Amino acid sequence: MSKPTQQDPQPPSTDTGAGSVLIVEDSYATAKIISKILAGEGYRTFLAGNGREALDVVEAEDPELVIADWMMPEMTGVELCRRIKDDPRRESIYVIILTSLAGRIEETLGETVRADDYMVKPFNKSEIVARVGSGMRVARLQRRLRTSLSELEHKQQELLVAEKMAAIGVLIAGIAHEINNPLAIVSNAHQLLERDFGKVLELLSYIEKLELPETIRSEVARHKHVCNFSFLQEDVADSLKYGFKGIDRISAIIKRLQIFQNSDFLEFEVRPVDAALEAALATLPPELLERSTLDKACNARQQVRCNLEQLTVVLVNLLTNACEAVKRTGGKIGLFTRDEPGTVVIEVTDNGYGMPEQVRQRVFDPFYTTKKVGSGLGLGLTTAYYLLKIHGAAVSIVSAPGRGTTVTMRFPAAD
Numbered sequence: 001m002s003k004p005t006q007q008d009p010q011p012p013s014t015d016t017g018a019g020s021v022l023i024v025e026d027s028y029a030t031a032k033i034i035s036k037i038l039a040g041e042g043y044r045t046f047l048a049g050n051g052r053e054a055l056d057v058v059e060a061e062d063p064e065l066v067i068a069d070w071m072m073p074e075m076t077g078v079e080l081c082r083r084i085k086d087d088p089r090r091e092s093i094y095v096i097i098l099t100s101l102a103g104r105i106e107e108t109l110g111e112t113v114r115a116d117d118y119m120v121k122p123f124n125k126s127e128i129v130a131r132v133g134s135g136m137r138v139a140r141l142q143r144r145l146r147t148s149l150s151e152l153e154h155k156q157q158e159l160l161v162a163e164k165m166a167a168i169g170v171l172i173a174g175i176a177h178e179i180n181n182p183l184a185i186v187s188n189a190h191q192l193l194e195r196d197f198g199k200v201l202e203l204l205s206y207i208e209k210l211e212l213p214e215t216i217r218s219e220v221a222r223h224k225h226v227c228n229f230s231f232l233q234e235d236v237a238d239s240l241k242y243g244f245k246g247i248d249r250i251s252a253i254i255k256r257l258q259i260f261q262n263s264d265f266l267e268f269e270v271r272p273v274d275a276a277l278e279a280a281l282a283t284l285p286p287e288l289l290e291r292s293t294l295d296k297a298c299n300a301r302q303q304v305r306c307n308l309e310q311l312t313v314v315l316v317n318l319l320t321n322a323c324e325a326v327k328r329t330g331g332k333i334g335l336f337t338r339d340e341p342g343t344v345v346i347e348v349t350d351n352g353y354g355m356p357e358q359v360r361q362r363v364f365d366p367f368y369t370t371k372k373v374g375s376g377l378g379l380g381l382t383t384a385y386y387l388l389k390i391h392g393a394a395v396s397i398v399s400a401p402g403r404g405t406t407v408t409m410r411f412p413a414a415d
């Protein structure tokens, strides 16, 4: 084709217009005729002189329909069609192959070429208008189907997570309740043991202070030696200490799990989100913020229906994670709010260590943590997710290793 490929000058149309068509022809005259016919029907047309140029236009303009001549220099229309159909982003483009040989028709629509339709040259105006019209309808239906499918998949994914979290919530509430009673028994028994062992020691030291005959005195000393009393004394004290530590950790876990138990009784009020932001920042241990600079911009004017205490818990959990992510190297954490129509957005960001995709996918799972044993409970985001759901808020996380993390929460604005 003698002219460079470009959009043929016509009034632009939108997606709601007749549609966009790429004409790939090495004969400029033929391309121009087709373009003129289609432009007369309201189509937006692009021209390309060969397959390679056509792929550039496909990439840049994403036409809904392609008319490609079979025989062209550099890349045939058949090869072009195969490349288009092999690209999952472009497979819904409707491809019509132009051929001069009626005998190639079956081949055109067969496995190897995968064109959607064909036209045998020479063709007349009404034929091309009819073929492009029906092709465009199919292409648009396919596009709509693809969009609906991906929306459906997204919703299904959300639903799966929501169902999983609801089931987990019930399970956790049950476990927390069941563990609480035996934990109280163990805790009381430990306190009694500590007290009683102290009394045994007191009794022993009282006996030792008595003026006893030397034989009894040495017999007591011998027994103390035989049972390795000084080791025993230390060992019991250590065992009690570790026992208490364990009890405290279980209590801390149960306390955090109780959020799942009490959510039915939460009271909600209409508040600006800033109140929760301030409360969260005041609650955060100051040493956590030591290695980070806080960037804060509260631009939300709409209010949300919330339980301030629980919303504060959510923000504390997210801010804690953000601070921990920048702790080693120092960095920035951000707390931002803004209005969107009918929605209040809160964002917690950090430029810390970030997380790979396989971690990001699991962060809401209960007890999932990548922190060293004893430092992370793996419940911060599980709790946050659960509480956000109670608020009717959606949460999404974008993260990249070494770059940082952004947690975005979208709350329905209160009327």
Ligand SMILES: Nc1ncnc2c1ncn2[C@@H]1O[C@H](COP(=O)(O)OP(=O)(O)O)[C@@H](O)[C@H]1O
Pocket (backbone or CB within 6 Å): 317, 321, 322, 325, 350, 352, 353, 354, 355, 359, 363, 368, 369, 370, 371, 375, 376, 377, 378, 379, 380, 381, 382, 404, 405
């Ligand atoms: N801001 C963040 N940056 C990097 N990783 C994060 C961030 N927030 C959460 N994570 C990852 O998600 C995991 C789970 O977080 P969380 O539920 O709060 O539990 P925990 O903080 O106790 O580990 C963390 O162990 C960490 O791997």
Ligand SMILES: [Mg+2]
Pocket (backbone or CB within 6 Å): 317, 320, 321, 376, 378, 379, 380, 381
């Ligand atoms: Mg955490």
